[in-house]
Structures are given as C-alpha cells and as structure tokens.
Amino acid sequence: MAKNFSMYGLPEEVIFCTKCVMSNQRPQSVVEFKNSNNQKSGLNIDKNSCVCDACNYNETKKKINWEKRERELIELLEKYRKSSGYDCVVPGSGGKDSAFTAHVLKYKYGMNPLTVTWAPHMYTDIGWQNFDNWIKVGGFDNILFSPNGKVHRLLTKLAFKNLLHPFQPFIIGQKIIGPLIALKFNIPLIFYGENQAEYGNAVEENANPQMDSKFFSQKNNSEIILGGEKLSNILNKFNFKLNDFEPYIAPKINDLMEKKIEQRYLGYYLKWDPQECYYYAAKNTGFRPNTERTEGSYSKYSSIDDKIDPFHYFLTHIKFGLGRASYDAAQEIRNEKITRDEGINLVKKYDSEFPNKYFREFLEYIDINEKDFFSTLDSFRSPHLWKKDKDEWKLLQKIY
Ligand SMILES: [Zn+2]
Incomplete structure (x- = not known):
C-alpha cells in the first residue's frame, strides 16, 4: 500500500x-523508537514493543546513584x-522548574544566583504573578529582559508563517539570555533546571552534566536564520538594523570558553x-x-x-x-x-482543543487576519497525518 508522503522529514509511519x-513524530528528539530488546527500530519493527527515548531514559534514571550525583x-x-558577588546565573521564568532550581541552589546549597528572565x-x-512572587516571595535578584517588541513581533510572525512555530524567537532568546548575562557580569557558571532528555531528546544528553554547546557554534551574522529566514534577507526586506537583532545573536563559543563559562543543568x-518541583515552588x-x-x-501548572x-x-x-x-x-x-489508559483518555479529550481564549x-500580536491564520495552518498539515473529510480535517493516526 502506498504511503502518504510526510513533510519535514517526519517518519512516514506513526x-x-x-x-x-508519545509518538515517533516528536521532533528534535531521538525519534527512533527502540524495541524492548533495545534493538534500533528497523523496517519490520514490532510496534507492540516500542518504547520512546524519554521512557527509556526514565528507566535509566531509576538506576542512577542520586546520592553520588548530589x-x-x-x-x-x-x-x-x-562570598561576595554572584556565583551563578539561573535563567528562568519563575515557573515551577526555574523556581525550584534557583531556590535549592540559593537556600539549600548556599549559592548566590542572579536569576535572568527572557x-x-x-x-x-x-x-x-508567579514571576513577581518568585522574586519577592522566593527572594532573588533578577534581570527581566524584554526584547524590542517590534522586532520580536516581526520574528514571531515570520516564524509562524515560515515554520508554524511562533514560539521560536522566544526559545532562541531564552537560550541566549543566560550566557549573555554571564558574559556581561563575568559569572562563570550557568545553571538550568531539567534536561530535555526528560522529554525525549537523546538519552546521551543526560550522561553529561554540561549543556550542549552546538547552539553557540561560530556563525557569520549573514548566515544566521531567524523565524525561518536569513537575517540578511530580513534586513533587506524590513526597516531594521543589524543592531536591532543583538539579543537573538548567540554569544560565540570561543568567548564562553575564554571566560571559562560552564553551563550545567540541575537535572x-x-x-x-x-x-515535586511544583509542590516545592508552591511552598x-x-x-x-x-x-x-x-x-x-488538563493541567494547571506547567x-x-x-x-x-x-x-x-x-x-x-x-x-x-x-x-x-x-x-x-x-x-x-x-x-x-x-496510568497510560488515563493518559490516552486525556489525550482524546483535550489534545485537539482550539485555544480560543487568547x-x-x-x-493582533502577529498582525495577521483569521483567514491567513487558518490557511497557513492548513498548509502545514502533512498528508501522512491529516486527511480532509468533507470540510473537516481528520487526524489519520491516533493513539485512541
Ligand atoms: Zn514513552
């Protein structure tokens, strides 16, 4: 049977x-599910024994000697x-994970973190309210960095139109702000919270306490891509200067190395x-x-x-x-x-709910109309996942 082709290099078979x-469609992760006997999935894979990398990592986590790690x-x-000055930077929003990270570092382990927020x-x-409480109730010094709204809105719009990923400029900024502040204030240690292996990125990522530095590899400004477009094109098309994009240009790995800045994650x-982070942050x-x-x-806290x-x-x-x-x-x-069955029911109930509230x-924020919004969205539906039935889009592969 001919398969429907998949977009953006996603595996054709869900x-x-x-x-x-989780399915093998999750990007930026090791999407090769492993069989229970740990054989890498091949063509004749037994679907009934596939386990994702995040679940595999979860098993690994149980065998880790956490006392030794502490x-x-x-x-x-x-x-x-x-004893004087800041000794580490903790980037975060004051959500449960960064609230936990900053708080244990300062109040359990006696560090003096400077928290930074993109x-x-x-x-x-x-x-x-949670951000404000983090600083006032939790007790931290903080730098809240707000990027130029005109630039940020434009990049968000481009990222939506080109990649259907309006969150991308925020993610880039969030990755850059820690190292940027560490460099400016000469603080040699950056501490993040959980690692992405928790959610399904390569398990190997958690075998090493240091953050991946690929993101900070040397690039010419003309080669930088933001919102799916080359920065040089953006500068040609829109009325901005290179300087306006300063917060989105990652510090160079050489600068980080020269100042011996370490990036670690508490996870x-x-x-x-x-x-548990939620309970801790609430308290x-x-x-x-x-x-x-x-x-x-169905969740209320993440x-x-x-x-x-x-x-x-x-x-x-x-x-x-x-x-x-x-x-x-x-x-x-x-x-x-x-349980997994409860999870399946929750996915069935909520996964496709449209976010009406905002x-x-x-x-208005990304300055497009409703028609444009939906036509952009439909152009990103991969034929191996979606089928139009009369006027309604149907997801072909469902877990339920
Ligand atoms: Zn799993």
Whole structure:
C-alpha cells in the first residue's frame, strides 16, 4: 500500500510508545523508537514493543546513584561559591522548574544566583504573578529582559508563517539570555533546571552534566536564520538594523570558553520530578497554579506564563499530531502520576482543543487576519497525518 508522503522529514509511519502516549513524530528528539530488546527500530519493527527515548531514559534514571550525583553537585558548587558577588546565573521564568532550581541552589546549597528572565511574548496574569512572587516571595535578584517588541513581533510572525512555530524567537532568546548575562557580569557558571532528555531528546544528553554547546557554534551574522529566514534577507526586506537583532545573536563559543563559562543543568545532579518541583515552588516561592486548566490540556501548572503557549502546542498538534495533552500526559505517565489508559483518555479529550481564549490577541500580536491564520495552518498539515473529510480535517493516526 502506498504511503502518504510526510513533510519535514517526519517518519512516514506513526508509531506510538507502548509505555506513554508519545509518538515517533516528536521532533528534535531521538525519534527512533527502540524495541524492548533495545534493538534500533528497523523496517519490520514490532510496534507492540516500542518504547520512546524519554521512557527509556526514565528507566535509566531509576538506576542512577542520586546520592553520588548530589555529592558531585556539592563538589562543583564548592568550586564556584563566592562570598561576595554572584556565583551563578539561573535563567528562568519563575515557573515551577526555574523556581525550584534557583531556590535549592540559593537556600539549600548556599549559592548566590542572579536569576535572568527572557520575557514571555504576552504575560498571562498568573504568569506575571508567579514571576513577581518568585522574586519577592522566593527572594532573588533578577534581570527581566524584554526584547524590542517590534522586532520580536516581526520574528514571531515570520516564524509562524515560515515554520508554524511562533514560539521560536522566544526559545532562541531564552537560550541566549543566560550566557549573555554571564558574559556581561563575568559569572562563570550557568545553571538550568531539567534536561530535555526528560522529554525525549537523546538519552546521551543526560550522561553529561554540561549543556550542549552546538547552539553557540561560530556563525557569520549573514548566515544566521531567524523565524525561518536569513537575517540578511530580513534586513533587506524590513526597516531594521543589524543592531536591532543583538539579543537573538548567540554569544560565540570561543568567548564562553575564554571566560571559562560552564553551563550545567540541575537535572543531572538531582532526580527531576515536575510535580515535586511544583509542590516545592508552591511552598517556597509563592508559585500558584492556574485557576482553570490550560486549553488543549488538563493541567494547571506547567507553561502557564505566556498567552502564546497554547498556540505553540496547538500548532505542534497540527504539525506532528501531538498536542499539549500528549506532552503533559506522557510526562505524568512516566512519573507515575497517571496510568497510560488515563493518559490516552486525556489525550482524546483535550489534545485537539482550539485555544480560543487568547485567539484575538494572538492574531493582533502577529498582525495577521483569521483567514491567513487558518490557511497557513492548513498548509502545514502533512498528508501522512491529516486527511480532509468533507470540510473537516481528520487526524489519520491516533493513539485512541
Ligand atoms: Zn514513552
């Protein structure tokens, strides 16, 4: 049987993990599911024994000697702790994970972190309250960096139009802000929270406590791509100067190396459990969950600070068949908060829900009309995932 072709190099055959609800369509990850006997998946793969990398990593996590890892952390911190001035940078929003990271580093391990925040596109009320509490109740110094709104909105629009990924400029900024501040203030250590291996990036990423430095590889400014377009093209097409894009141009790896700036993540040293981070942040930094569940999911406490967040996940549902409930449920199944069957039901109920609440604001923010929004969205539906039935788009492969 001829298969429908897939866009953006996604695997043509959709395979779901048998332990959680993730599929092999999740990008930026090791999408080769492994058989239970750890054979890399081949053509005649037994779908009934596929396990995703995040679930495999979860098993690895159980075998890690966490006491030994904590001793490694204490040794590392001994090396950097200062009695005056900042000794580490903690980038974050004041959400549960960064709130936890900054708080244990300062109040359990006696460090003096400078927290830095790359502002969301549009703060939600609860997001702003949690950020404010992080600083005032949690007790931290913080630099809130807000990029030039005209530039940021343009890049967000381009990223939506070119990649159906309006969150991309935020993600880039968020990656850059820590190293940028560390360089400016001469702070030699940057601490992040959990590692992406928790969510399905290469397991190997967690065998090393240092952050991947590929992102900071040397590039000429003319080769930099933002929002799916070359920076040189953006400068030709729009009325901006190179200087305007300063916050999106990553510091060079050589500069980081010269100043001996280390990037670490706490998830290597301490066993990461998002729900435990939530309880910790609620107790120590005044973190509050939302009063209502997030659109597209059932959860109330993760990624709630940006009005664009629900669109990010809704659009991953369009591109990869994986919406927010899929990501939330996969994580909670792994951490044994819910069963796989419960997870499947939640995905069925919420994954494809359209984020209505901030729709008008989102359209206004990226300056496009509703018609444009939906036609762009439809042009990103890969034929191996979606089929139009009369007037309705149907997802071909579902876990339920
Ligand atoms: Zn899995």
